[in-house]
Amino acid sequence: MTIVSPTTLYCCGCQKDVQARLTDGREVYPHRPDLFGLPYWKCDTCGNYVGCHHKTKDRTRPLGNIPTKELKNARQHIHRILDPIWQNGKMPRGKVYAVIASQLGIAEYHTAEIKTIEDARRVYAIVKGLAA
Numbered sequence: 001m002t003i004v005s006p007t008t009l010y011c012c013g014c015q016k017d018v019q020a021r022l023t024d025g026r027e028v029y030p031h032r033p034d035l036f037g038l039p040y041w042k043c044d045t046c047g048n049y050v051g052c053h054h055k056t057k058d059r060t061r062p063l064g065n066i067p068t069k070e071l072k073n074a075r076q077h078i079h080r081i082l083d084p085i086w087q088n089g090k091m092p093r094g095k096v097y098a099v100i101a102s103q104l105g106i107a108e109y110h111t112a113e114i115k116t117i118e119d120a121r122r123v124y125a126i127v128k129g130l131a132a
Helices: 069-087 093-104 117-131
Strands: 007-011 016-024 039-042 049-051
Touching: 069 093, 069 117, 093 117
Parallel strands: none
Antiparallel strands: 007 016, 016 039, 039 049
């Protein structure tokens, strides 16, 4: 793995920007040898972490902010409802994300940028409406 200096990321557990440390799956998922080679950014204060866009040229670019376990579960739950909307052809993916952004009153939406459970609940309500 290429050595990369710490990067500033928002940590949802610490509720502030932190100097995240680049590590790998061996540290984050010691029971999952299949993930050992993947990069992760970790907050050493609370121990939470976020994965990276490892399949791109910039393989250590974080997927978003550093979530808590509860927030990570909420984001995954949102995706279980959101993804079938565009995967099944109900609405194009870009349109789904544009509608969510519009209803949230923001320029662009990405699930990995959700910072609080309250925000996750707002997104969940929007997505449930789109899936209906």
